[in-house]
Amino acid sequence: NAGVTQTPKFQVLKTGQSMTLQCAQDMNHNSMYWYRQDPGMGLRLIYYSASEGTTDKGEVPNGYNVSRLNKREFSLRLESAAPSQTSVYFCASSARANTGELFFGEGSRLTVL
Amino acid sequence: SQQGEEDPQALSIQEGENATMNCSYKTSINNLQWYRQNSGRGLVHLILIRSNEREKHSGRLRVTLDTSKKSSSLLITASRAADTASYFCATDPGNTGKLIFGQGTTLQVKP
Numbered sequence: 086n087a088g089v090t091q092t093p094k095f096q097v098l099k100t101g102q103s104m105t106l107q108c109a110q111d112m113n114h115n116s117m118y119w120y121r122q123d124p125g126m127g128l129r130l131i132y133y134s135a136s137e138g139t140t141d142k143g144e145v146p147n148g149y150n151v152s153r154l155n156k157r158e159f160s161l162r163l164e165s166a167a168p169s170q171t172s173v174y175f176c177a178s179s180a181r182a183n184t185g186e187l188f189f190g191e192g193s194r195l196t197v198l
Numbered sequence: 199s200q201q202g203e204e205d206p207q208a209l210s211i212q213e214g215e216n217a218t219m220n221c222s223y224k225t226s227i228n229n230l231q232w233y234r235q236n237s238g239r240g241l242v243h244l245i246l247i248r249s250n251e252r253e254k255h256s257g258r259l260r261v262t263l264d265t266s267k268k269s270s271s272l273l274i275t276a277s278r279a280a281d282t283a284s285y286f287c288a289t290d291p292g293n294t295g296k297l298i299f300g301q302g303t304t305l306q307v308k309p
Contacts, residue, residue: 087242110211116295127286135295140273143296175240179297186231187288187297189240 091190106161108176117159121172218302221287
């Protein structure tokens, strides 16, 4: 029973490089989320997708793009990585927006040198 | 800015004691959720309390909600070492589906 799967789990980038974080859920959920977690800052919402085909900005969208590829998959892309994007990234999903719990992946730890 | 703010930021207690952590928020909400995060892991949902509820229980967890004060509390009774984790409250301030988390309370339960 996989739930929410994130890849990769760890990544080291150089400033200016690009990469995509992948997220997939197998619970047939409509809503998906990308958060970043920094020490002392809690979780901050980067982007949100209420349903397939829709995306919306969260609290800290600058420097990121997302694609809701289908109902299962929601990817996060860093076009030109910066050291300030060093963080732990979490993907989450929920059956419906604002009505229930979020299910989280185990996180992707990104370091930008 | 963060919608929810937890208090205290850190809490250390002995096994068997109760742990209380508080969450304050700024705007009206439909519900408030609490999550737990073990070190190095993803968040796990604990409990959801709706705006028309004042108290809710789940096992050793008791959550209260005071919408007039825009605050919630999470009580963990008879704590265990396994309860050592960070605890976060979360709300959807604009009822947009965007769940916003507080900064969390780090709980250490000493055996």
